[in-house]
Amino acid sequence: MAAREHYLIVGGSAAGVAAAFALRRSGFEGQVTVVEAGAELPYERPPLSKALGTGEAASLRPIVPAEDYRAAAVGLRLRSRVDRLDPARRTAWLCDGSALRADRILLATGASARRLTIPGSDLPGVMTLRDADDARRLAVAISAGGPVVVIGGGFIGMEVAAAARAAGCAVTVVEAAALPLVGALGRPLAELVTALHREHGVHVRTGASAEAFHGSGTVGEVRLSTGERLPAAAVVVGVGVVPNDTLAAAAGIRCDGGIVVDLQGRTSHPWIRAAGDVTVQPHPHLATAGRIEHWDNALRQGAVAGAAMAGGLRVHDGLPYFWSEQYGLTLQVLGRPRTGDELLLRPGAGPRRFLALWRRGGAVVAAAGLDTVRDLAAARKLIETRAMVSAGKLLDPATDLRLLARS
Numbered sequence: 001m002a003a004r005e006h007y008l009i010v011g012g013s014a015a016g017v018a019a020a021f022a023l024r025r026s027g028f029e030g031q032v033t034v035v036e037a038g039a040e041l042p043y044e045r046p047p048l049s050k051a052l053g054t055g056e057a058a059s060l061r062p063i064v065p066a067e068d069y070r071a072a073a074v075g076l077r078l079r080s081r082v083d084r085l086d087p088a089r090r091t092a093w094l095c096d097g098s099a100l101r102a103d104r105i106l107l108a109t110g111a112s113a114r115r116l117t118i119p120g121s122d123l124p125g126v127m128t129l130r131d132a133d134d135a136r137r138l139a140v141a142i143s144a145g146g147p148v149v150v151i152g153g154g155f156i157g158m159e160v161a162a163a164a165r166a167a168g169c170a171v172t173v174v175e176a177a178a179l180p181l182v183g184a185l186g187r188p189l190a191e192l193v194t195a196l197h198r199e200h201g202v203h204v205r206t207g208a209s210a211e212a213f214h215g216s217g218t219v220g221e222v223r224l225s226t227g228e229r230l231p232a233a234a235v236v237v238g239v240g241v242v243p244n245d246t247l248a249a250a251a252g253i254r255c256d257g258g259i260v261v262d263l264q265g266r267t268s269h270p271w272i273r274a275a276g277d278v279t280v281q282p283h284p285h286l287a288t289a290g291r292i293e294h295w296d297n298a299l300r301q302g303a304v305a306g307a308a309m310a311g312g313l314r315v316h317d318g319l320p321y322f323w324s325e326q327y328g329l330t331l332q333v334l335g336r337p338r339t340g341d342e343l344l345l346r347p348g349a350g351p352r353r354f355l356a357l358w359r360r361g362g363a364v365v366a367a368a369g370l371d372t373v374r375d376l377a378a379a380r381k382l383i384e385t386r387a388m389v390s391a392g393k394l395l396d397p398a399t400d401l402r403l404l405a406r407s
C-alpha cells in the first residue's frame with residue numbers, strides 16, 4: 001500500500017472515529033483525515049440525555065483524548081462539512097469551497113433528530129436532543145423548573161423524562177402507541193418500565209399525539225389529538241431520527257432509508273464505504289436489513305469498515321447491544337427479539353428489576369434486563385453460543401444463569 005494514499009472519513013463521531021483508529025491498527029500508513037461538521041472534539045452522545053439535570057451537561061466526554069489523534073497521525077478537521085462528493089474525480093467538496101482528493105472514503109454521517117411539522121414547532125422552547133448544543137439548551141430549560149412535556153416515549157424521551165423528574169420538574173410523556181418503548185421491548189417489559197416512570201411521578205399519556213404547540217414568544221402549551229391541553233415551559237420532541245444520507249444519495253450511492261451497505265460497509269460504489277447510524281445493514285440478527293441506531297453498533301461497524309478499507313477481512317455481525325439509564329438503573333438489551341419469539345420473564349420481575357430472555361427454535365436469541373448487569377453478561381454467552389435451554393429451566397428461579405452460561 002502506497003504511503004501517500006489518503007483516506008477520508010466524513011463524520012467524526014462513534015463510527016468515524018472508530019474507523020480512523022482501526023485504519024491505523026490495521027497498518028494503514030497513508031494519510032487519514034476525519035472531517036466533522038461540529039465544533040467539538042468528538043464526544044460520546046449517550047451521556048447527553050443522562051446527565052441533563054446534574055450540571056454535567058456542559059462537560060463532554062471525548063471518544064478518545066485529543067492527544068491520541070496526534071499520536072496516531074489522524075487529521076481532525078472540525079467545523080468542516082462535506083457538501084458534495086464527486087466519485088468520478090475521487091473528490092469531496094467542503095463547505096468553504098475547498099476540495100479534498102481521497103483514494104477511499106467512509107461516510108459516517110450519522111442521523112439527525114426527526115422534527116415535527118405541526119403548528120408551533122418553531123417556537124422557542126420546543127427542542128430536540130442530538131448534540132451537545134441541544135443538551136446544553138435542554139439542561140438550562142430543565143433547571144428553570146418545567147413543566148416539561150416529552151413528545152415520544154422512545155429511549156431518548158424516557159431518559160429525558162427521568163432526568164427532568166430527578167431535577168424536580170413536572171413531566172408528561174405523550175406517546176401515540178399503547179405504551180412507551182413497546183416497539184423495542186414488547187408489552188410486558190414496556191409495562192414495567194412505564195410503571196417505573198409512574199412511580200417517579202411522570203404523567204404518561206398514551207394513545208395521543210401532539211397536534212400543536214402554543215405560546216406567545218416561547219412555548220407555553222401543547223395541544224393533543226384528544227383536545228387536551230398540557231402546560232409546558234419546555235417541550236422535548238423525541239420521535240426518532242432520520243439518517244443523514246443526502247450526501248450519498250446525491251452522489252448516486254444506493255440509499256433506502258439510509259445508505260445500503262454489506263457486512264464490511266461496502267456501498268454501491270467501490271470508492272465509498274459507510275458505517276454507523278446512517279447505514280442500512282444486512283445484519284444476521286435482524287429479520288430484514290435495517291438501521292441499528294446504537295452506540296456500540298457504530299463503534300464496532302466503524303472499526304470493521306475502517307479495517308476493511310485497509311484490506312481486513314472481518315465482517316460486522318456481532319450481537320446488537322444497547323443500554324439506557326433511567327433513575328440510576330441500567331436497562332440493557334442484547335439481540336433483536338422478533339415477532340413470534342417466545343418471551344420468558346424470569347420470576348421476581350418488577351418495575352425496578354427484571355430479566356427477560358427470548359427463545360427462537362429452542363435457542364436463546366435475545367435478552368433484556370433492568371439492573372441485572374451480571375446476568376446480562378451470562379445471557380450474552382447463552383446467545384452467542386446459541387444455547388438450547390428449555391423454557392422451564394430459564395424460568396426456574398433456582399437456575400443460576402451464570403453457572404448455566406459456564407456449563
Ligand SMILES: Cc1cc2nc3c(=O)[nH]c(=O)nc-3n(C[C@H](O)[C@H](O)[C@H](O)COP(=O)(O)OP(=O)(O)OC[C@H]3O[C@@H](n4cnc5c(N)ncnc54)[C@H](O)[C@@H]3O)c2cc1C
Nearest residue numbers: 011013014015037045046082110111276277293294295322
Ligand atoms: C442523547 C442521546 C443519547 C443516546 N444514548 C444512547 C445509549 O444510551 N445507548 C446507545 O446504545 N445509544 C445511544 N444513543 C445513540 C448513539 O449515540 C448513536 O447510535 C451514535 O451516536 C451513532 O454514531 P454515528 O457515528 O453513526 O453517528 P452520529 O453520532 O450521528 O455522528 C455523525 C457525525 O457526522 C457529522 N456529519 C454529518 N454530516 C456531515 C458532513 N456532511 N460533513 C461533516 N460531518 C458531518 C455530524 O456532525 C455528527 O457529528 C444516544 C443518542 C443520543 C443523541
